[in-house]
Amino acid sequence: MPSDLGLKMMNGVHRAVLAVSFGHLGWSAAGMPVLELTTKGRKSGHPRSVMLTSPLQEGDTIAIVASRGGDDQNPAWFLNLRDDPDVEVTMRNKKRPMRARIADGEERARLWPLITADHKNYAGYQTKTDREIPVVLLEPRPA
Secondary structure, eight states: OOOHHHHHHHHHHHHHHHHHTTTSSOSEETTEEEEEEEEEOTTTOSEEEEEEEOSEEETTEEEEEOOGGGOSSOOHHHHHHHHOOEEEEEETTEEEEEEEEEOOHHHHHHHHHHHHHHOHHHHHHHHTOSSOOOEEEEEEOOO
16 A cells, blocks of 8 residues: 555655646546545645546546555545535646535445446455445535
């Protein structure tokens, strides 16, 4: 499993690629769109941003996976949005307010095979942990 430092370093490199390319490079990885998810820190209340891939989009809904590389713990961003689902999503330099929700059992059962069919790394992550890796749905925030 990647360490916290390793994950932060990967995010830093990704942000550097976006910065030096003036946002022209870095918005896709491993055949998936990349997004920047900004949550409110559940302890600090401060904005927290992380670069993530989205293996599936359906209409205006964006799916992300709280895999943390198959670690036994959920990622911090997941804990943050669980406590405060109002988030900001940036894709291709466009920011949008969105609301996050964790896919329920039926939704996850439908979405997981779609996600793992095209992105087998997620199926591999699931084999590394006993926790059921959550699928999070990001939806446009009502006005």
